[in-house]
Structures are given as C-alpha cells and as structure tokens.
Amino acid sequence: MTWPRVAALSKDLPVVIPIAALEQHGRHMPVFTDSMLLGEVMRRAKEHLKERVLFTPLMWLGNSHHHLDFPGTLSASPRVYLDLLIDLAENIILHGFRRIVFVNGHGGNIVPVQQALFELRQKMRARDDLLLLSTTYWTLGGKPNEIDPSIKQTQMGHACEYETSMMLRIAPHLVGDLSKVPEVPFGKGFDPAHRAWITKDRTEPGHIGDPRYASAEKGETIFRVFAADVVKFLERVIAWDGKSWEG
Ligand SMILES: [Zn+2]
Secondary structure (H helix, E strand, O other): OOHHHHHHOOOOOOEEEEEOOEOOEOOOEOOOHHHHHHHHHHHHHHHHHHHHOEEOOOEOOOOOHHHOOOOOOEOOOHHHHHHHHHHHHHHHHHOOOOEEEEEEOOHHHHHHHHHHHHHHHHHOOOOOOOEEEEEEHHHOOOOHHHHOOOOOOOOOOEOOHHHHHHHHHHOHHHOOOOOOOOOEOOOOOOOOOOOOOOHHHHOOOOOEEOHHHOOHHHHHHHHHHHHHHHHHHHHHHHHOOOOOOOO
C-alpha cells in the first residue's frame, strides 16, 4: 500500500501484527518453521477477512534466547524485544489506529508481548479509546486432537507432532527423516508453578513432543482449526463496540 492509502483507511480498522521467530526446530525441521507456520495461518485468515483487517508484514525476529545453544537461532533478547513490540504498536497508534492485535506464533513471545502491551497501556494512560490485544494462535481454544482423534498430542509442543504435520502440509521437502527421531516427553516441570528453563534443559535434539506421528493430513486439520480460531477472534475485534469492557 502507498502511504495515502494507509492514511485514508478507517481508524477503527483492526491492525494485526503477526509475530513469530527464527529458531532451531530439532534435527528434522528448518529454523524458519514458526514464521512459515504463522504465515500460513495468517494467509488462511486473510482469505476470510480480506479488507476488514489491516495486516502488517510478519515480524520474523522473536525472543528465542532460550534456543541460542542451537546454531542458526536468531533472537532479540527479552528487553530488546519488548521495545521492538512497543515501537511497532506505538507507530501504528501514531498513524491514528486504535485497535492493535498481535497474533503470535512462538512460545517465547507470549510473555513479552503481554508485557509490552501492559507497559504501553500505562504509558498511554490518558487515552480511553485503545484496544491493545495479543494472542497466540494455538491458545484460542481449538483442539485439533478432538477433530481428528489420531492426533496423539493434546497441546502444542516444539517441532512436535503438530508443527511437523503443519510443515508436511506446506513444505514437505523441508522435513527430514522422521523414522529415527526420538520422542521427547513434555515432562511436568513444577506444574502448575512456572519453572525457568532453557531448551537444552529439556531436550537434546531440540524438539519437544513426538514428531513420528506427523502427517500432512493432520497438518491440514491443525491449520484449519487454528486458522478458524484466528478468524473468529478477529471477527470479535471487528465487531467490538469501541467502548465496553466486554469483547
Ligand atoms: Zn515452533
């Protein structure tokens, strides 16, 4: 778009910033996995929503410092990442928009994006017209394993049955031999408390979960469930009355 076209847009149009990562995904998947998978979720969401939402390009640099022991990972440290997200949102507010939605596709971004918007809301405390939201596509409620019971995993892992299936669906040539990939159990840590970890605390090959059960068919189901969740969520943002606390 040209800048005059951006200027002419309704300022009630939700602006969606897709945020992902570039980090190791085990021995069997490429480092660009999260960005590719979120890109496909957003592509499907865009097909439904068309011009009713403004999508920025996907931000591929995420907070992945916990993966830095694995070569190829590129990461913004948590504090730098907070400032990056705050700047992006602030730029968009400067251009007059009021509804900002970060749609995330990487676990390490979840806490920073919530913190960034928490800080931005405080910084802009005189405003009463801002809707600052973040979500992560696999946390919106969809359960692919309930649609297809042959999907064994009940939650998102890392380079796991879910993500490997999704990659098999969109770029099978980028998925390595799965026959010798071991299962890496999720473990329980200190659930429901929060234990700090780096990836090598939990996994030698880099993945968490069991990619051996992945298939392109499962990947299609997973994409369908999660893209439908994102569409439903963004429809709520579009329909919001601009005032109430009830979204
Ligand atoms: Zn991933």
